[in-house]
Amino acid sequence: MKSISINMLLTSVLAMSPLLVNADETLPMQDIQQARSLVKAFGSDLKSVLITTMKTAGPIKALEVCNTQAGPIAEKNSALSTWDIARTSLKVRNTSNAPDVWEATILRQFEIRKAAGENINTMEHSEVVQVGEKTVLRYMKAIPTGGLCLACHGSKLADDVSSKVNELYPNDQATGFKLGDIRGAFTLQKIKL
Ligand code: HEC
Known part of the structure; x- marks a missing residue:
């Protein structure tokens, strides 16, 4: 019997998956680039606060800083743009970061793509989603678990x-994450005008 590779299997499962909404509609390149650079700015804001606090004051203080500053840092980065920017995960610390149905679907697809061998450092997904009357541009980028985390x-x-x-x-x-796991994702959205 001819053996089917796990990659082929996963690829065909993904292709047949009914989970994607409007999968044929992708974001304009300009929006994807905007989303990417926002994620970069937001991510490095968070990381620099985290690293500085861990180094100068230790993990307990850094926990408090994450607790009080993660929200305001997201808001600051959202305010600088037309996008709403946040973080989410299949296993959240702050329940207000819990994924909506669309986000949970994409996070599960990220796990499937990782299992199929894709590099999580560059893993992203963008889609145009129809919500009632509104057309919403959505973008997610995987967040890898590093040693620091x-x-x-x-x-x-x-x-x-x-x-x-x-x-x-x-x-x-x-908790329970290992080096190289997908810790969660940045999640961005904006209403198409
Ligand atoms: C000092 C402790 C600490 C370290 C180190 C840390 N985090 Fe967190 N992390 C937190 C806290 C606290 C929250 C909840 C923040 C909030 O209330 O929004 C959080 C939330 C998150 C979230 C949002 C989803 C959720 O679970 O609520 C992600 C994603 C995340 N962390 C990723 C990382 C990554 C990636 C690293 C390593 C680069 C990291 N964290 C390192 C404490 C930490």
């Missing part, structure tokens, strides 16, 4: 880190 999202958190996480986020799901 494991102190707060890994499998073994230090006791003081773990209790601070539980204190701030009693419903936390965002």
Whole structure:
């Protein structure tokens, strides 16, 4: 019997998947480029605050800073553009970052694409989605789990880190990640005028 590779199998499953809405409609290149550069700016804002605080004040202080600053940093970056920008994940720390149905679908597709061998550093998806009367441009980019992330999202958190996480986020799901896992995604949307 001829064997079918896992990649071929996944590719055909993806092709047949009824999950994609308006998959034929992709974003104009100009919008994709805008979204990419916003993700870059937002991501480096977050990372520089995180790295500086981890270095100068340690993980407990960095947890507090993530808790109070992640939202305002997202808002600042959204305000600078026409896009709404946020982060989401299949396993969230802050429940207000929980994915909507479309985002959860794309996050699951990211996992399938990763399993099929795609590099998560460049993994993205964009789509034009119709919501009632509104046409919405949507863009997501995978966020890889790096070494720096494991102190707060890994499998073994230090006791003081773990209790601070539980204190701030009693419903936390965002641990148990390994290096190279997809931690979540940046998610951007804007209404097409
Ligand atoms: C000092 C602890 C700490 C470190 C280190 C850390 N995070 Fe987080 N992370 C948090 C906290 C706290 C939140 C919740 C922020 C909020 O309330 O919006 C969070 C939220 C997130 C979210 C949003 C989805 C969710 O779960 O709510 C993503 C995505 C994320 N982190 C990715 C990363 C990545 C990638 C790294 C490594 C580059 C990283 N984190 C490192 C503490 C940390």
